[in-house]
Amino acid sequence: MPGINVKDVDQAVVTNAVxxxxxxxxxxxxxxxxxxxxxxxxxxxxxxxxDWFYIRCASIMRHLYHRSPVGVAALTKVYGGRKRNGVQPSKYCRASDGCIRKALQALEKIRLVERHPDGGRKLSAIGQRDMDRIAYQIVTKQREQEHAADTLIISD
Known part of the structure; x- marks a missing residue:
């Protein structure tokens, strides 16, 4: 997998693939x-x-790939959003920390995420390898589709 990592691929595609x-x-x-x-x-x-739990776990892994280490509180800020208060002005509100914590615990159990000694969690070497492998597969699939489209245009 020479030179291809998660940062080179569209992030929505990576999250869905993971x-x-x-x-x-x-x-x-x-x-x-x-x-x-x-x-x-x-x-x-x-x-x-x-399948929302799998998507949330993949999104957390992608976030840990870019910024590591990250704790549960920081991830609640990432997944937070606008709370509508009826006639009052909307305010920012954090996401639920329970589902984020359960997702991190599930990822720790399969050894894709590990605890950082200074606090928070980081992506393990196995998790980083798997994500880079998936990114490489996405890039090769896109190149094959482009090559097939180019040969179709040339043959017409």
């Missing part, structure tokens, strides 16, 4: 209450996507 990888791997332990909880108190309803 979420699919985590789901396919089957080792990520999804807590039972995840189908009932909301991701933040400013949200009106729970997530509709049944």
């Amino acid at each position: 979420a699919a990888y985590l789901k396919k791997k089957g080792k990520l332990c999804v807590p039972d209450q995840m189908e009932y909880i909301k991701t933040a108190k400013f949200k009106e309803i729970a997530p509709e996507n049944p």
